[in-house]
Amino acid sequence: MSALRSAGVPVHPVEAVPCPAAGTDLAILQRFLSDGHRECLRGDGTVVEIEAGTALLAAECVAEWVASDPDAGRGTVVVSDGDTALLDQALARRGLPVLGLSAPSPLRSGFQVIALCFAVVWKPLDPEKLLEFLTLPLSPIAPWAAGHLAAALREEPGTGGAAWPRAWALIEAGLRERMEADEGRELLEEWQSWVQVGRFERVSGVPTDIALAICRRLAGWAAAASEVEHGPLRRSLVEVTRSLEAALAMLGQATVAGRQMDQMLFQAIEDLSDSARCAEVGGIRAVADPGALWRPASRVVWWRFARGGSRPAPCHWDEAELAALAASGCRPESPVEAARRDEMHWRSVALHARQALLFVRPETECGDETARHPFAHQLAPLLTTQVGQQAIRVPAERLLARRHVRIAGRMITRAAADVVALPKAQAxxxxxxxxxxxxxxxxxxxxxxxxxxxxxxxxxxxxxxxxxGSRAGLPDGERLLGNLAHELARAVLDPGTIPDPDSVRARARAEFDGLVERTAAPLLLPGRAAELAHARQRMPEALAALAAHLQSRGMAIEGTEVDCAGDAGGFRLVGRVDVVVRDPAGGRAAVDLKWSRSAARRRIELAEGRAIQLATYGRLLGSAGRGAPSAYFLLRQRIALSTSGSPLATEEVAALRDLDGTWEAVxxxxxxxxxxxxxxxxxxxxxxxxxxxxxxxxxxxxxxxxxxxxxxxxxxxxxxxxxx
Incomplete structure (x- = not known):
């Protein structure tokens, strides 16, 4: 203290706060923590454990308790063992100041832009990351243009197929309609610079000058629009990108590896909280950690009393770096030391309360059951007493069932809400x-x-x-493999005479890897190796089987992915047929390629006379009021399914009606x-x-x-x- 005074720092004595009155539950608890003396709690409301089924209900209960304080929360400190976003919302609904302790996160609002800009530069490309970037609410690319790119990505999860350049052509046409040619060309080039994806290996790293260019582009975009929309958030983005740019410049390296880039991004973002959630001035105070309560408070509310100890911080150092830190005398805290520090902080919270101590525990959070706090086990001999249990352990659900509820010495009065019937299903x-x-x-x-x-x-x-609907994401699983199989068939089945099955197989194997990278990039991501290897083996064999089948029927290929149109008697009919073939007499037929685990669904469709897709393709290719032959070719099973008498079928299905009959029904x-x-x-x-x-x-x-x-x-x- 003398050193502080000599340095000119004002030092004032802390105002003394009276200790809890003798004989109260709070005094009994604090004595138990100090010397281990055990005495039954009486349930006088000075120590209360609020248990709620959900974090939302817990927030409502605490907000009601604060709102019932005639002093507007003065002297109350909330110790948050986690995010206060739900509690802030409940306080705001009652006109009370919010605490503003939402957890900092790199996934908050616009900070996603920074992480995703770097996530899409790595090989192999993760199309999910690119889709997230395109669908951000705060994005450098205009929503209408990003929508075209997102649709192309959903059609072909990659940027090397036909859908991606087609989307850019639509964007270019849209810009010509919206602005002058020079201005539109400049904006198009700017948007294209944001999605130069999948260029660098994570191990070898991204060139530092490229990383610096991304930072400058981000800072320029955020600064240019900061005063127009989302000002505080965009200004925070400028701050982050400029600090990241400075760190990259100080490295003095030619490239930055993926792991190192992740470390730098994490450190640049982790200390920035969402600017939309700021603490407001009011009587109630809040601290973000139990160890931050260093002086007595009249009333202490321990929010989310369900998590024990400090979470292990993510380790961004490899073994060599940790050894270098240790050699320099920088020794990380051991788990034992961390546990002792946590326990000291927990006890400090309970010992600093003077009038009331509330523990608030949600039993579930985000659908997951919460565990009891380790400190709750230390207090169990007192909190599990049979005397005054109704006043000590208060279910938050009482607020939903009773008009008057007493919690921690306050009477909370609730008014019955009008029951509003939810909308009913409507046929x-x-x-x-x-x-x-x-x-x-x-x-x-x-x-x-x-x-x-x-x-x-x-x-x-x-x-x-x-x-x-909301499920419109990238194709995955069987759908992704089916799309890849269609692209592979289009690449190897040229119009004309059916090629030899061996040449089809060889060509499919040669085309496979390039097509995966261009149109099915998710298969290249870690964890998909087995699925990719299976497809690499099975698809060429399946297409060779298709070629052999068509050869055996004397067919020739007219085209793949053929667009057709015609009149259907009352409406115009359009469609794209996977494979159009011609028989020896010149008649047309349709082959619909399917990649599915089982043939059962297609057999049932045919048997019940519900093969609408085949009936439609037959009508598009037919003439004189009759449909052309059509069949499913199941690539995984290597069989052709159709109704009885079809010249395409390897397996005929006895059907309730033939395909012409199905079309008449449709x-x-x-x-x-x-x-x-x-x-x-x-x-x-x-x-x-x-x-x-x-x-x-x-x-x-x-x-x-x-x-x-x-x-x-x-x-x-x-x-x-x-x-x-």
Missing amino acids: VWELPRALVARTRGRCESATSLEDMIGCQFRWLLRHVVGLR AADWRALIGLARHGIGLASGLGGGADLALDRVLAGDRDACVSCDLSRLCRIPSKRTAA
Whole structure:
């Protein structure tokens, strides 16, 4: 203290705060911690443990308790063992100042931009990271342009296929409509610079000058728009990028390895909290760690009393660096020392309370069960006493059931809320006139017809309105492999005579790796090696089997991914057929390629006369009112499925109706359902309603339509019906 005074630092004595009154529960607890003397708590409200089923309910309970304080929280300190975002929201709803202790995170708001800008430069490219960058709410690329790129990425998860340059062509056309040519060209080049992806190996690293260029680009973008939108956040971004730029310049290295870049990003971002969550001036105070409470307080609320000890900090040093630190006398804290420090901090919280001590424990958080705090086990001999249990352990759920609830010496009065009925599932919807008008003059495809037959309401939302559900991510699993198989077939099956199966196999093997990198980049990520090896082996064999099958039937290839269109009697029909072949007599036929684990679904479709896709392709390629032959070729199983008598089938399925009959059923149902829509009625088939509409339908709605539907929240079908 003398040294501080001699240096000119004002030193004032701390105002003395009276100790808890003798005989109170708080005094008994503090004596127990000091000398181990055990005495039963009486339940006088000075020591309370609030238990809540969820963190949200715990926040509501604490906010109600603070709001009932006539002194507006003066003298109350909240010790936060974690994020206070939920508690801040509950306090704000009651007009109280927020605490502002939301956990710093590199995933908050615009700070994602920094991490993702560097995440997309590494090889192999992670398309998920690129999709996250394109769909950020705060993005350097305009939302309409980023939407085109995101759609291309969902179609082909990579940047080397046909979809990616096609998206840039759409963006260029959009810029020509929006601005002058020179200005649009400059903006296009700027946007393209943000997505120069997958260029550097993580081990060898990114050139320092490239990393510096990314930092300068980020800082320039954030600074240019900081006063227009999200000002404080963008200014924080400028601060981070400039500090990162300075650190890179000080390294003096030609390249920065991926691990080192991650360390620098983490250290640049971790100490910056979300600028949208700042503490507000008020009577209640808050500290971010139990060890930060260093003086007595009238009332102490230990928020989220369910986690024990300091989390092990992520280690960003390798063994050589740790050895160098130790040699320099910089010894990291041992686990034993950390545990002792934690215990000292916990005891300090309890010993600094003077009038009341509240422990607030949510039993679940984000759906996961929380564990009891280690300090709770030390206090168990007192908190588990049978005397005054109702006053010591208070379930937060009492606030939902009682009008008056006493918590820690305060009477909280609650008013009954009006019960509002939630929207119910609705099978029949009245359509607005503008939507009805959009049902006229439409082109239908095999996909839109399947959606209409399965659920007319889904067809309206998806194909007429253009809505997409929240599940629209990158293709994965069987869908990703199926897309890759289609691209591989297009690369190796040239128009003309069917090539020899051995040459198809060899060419498929030669094309495979390049196609994966361009259109199925997720398969190159760590953890996907087995899946990639399986596909590398199976796909060339499957295409060789397809070539051998078509050769044996005397077929020739007219084209792959062939766009077709025609009149379907009342509406225009369009589609893209995977493989169009011609028989020896010149007749056309369609082969629809499928990559799936089982053939059961396709067999059932054919048997029940519901193979809408094959019927549609047959109609597009047929003539004189009859459909052309069509079949599924299941690549994994290497079989061709169709109805009896098909010249393409290796396995004929006895069907309720042939493909021509299926098309007639589709056309009849289209007339019934389009008539319903044009009379202003939408029908959600999965809910089983609409029986009074007296629809004359041939094909029943798809039993599984609701399971895979991403729009079920709109018709509000019960979740148990949509569980996969």
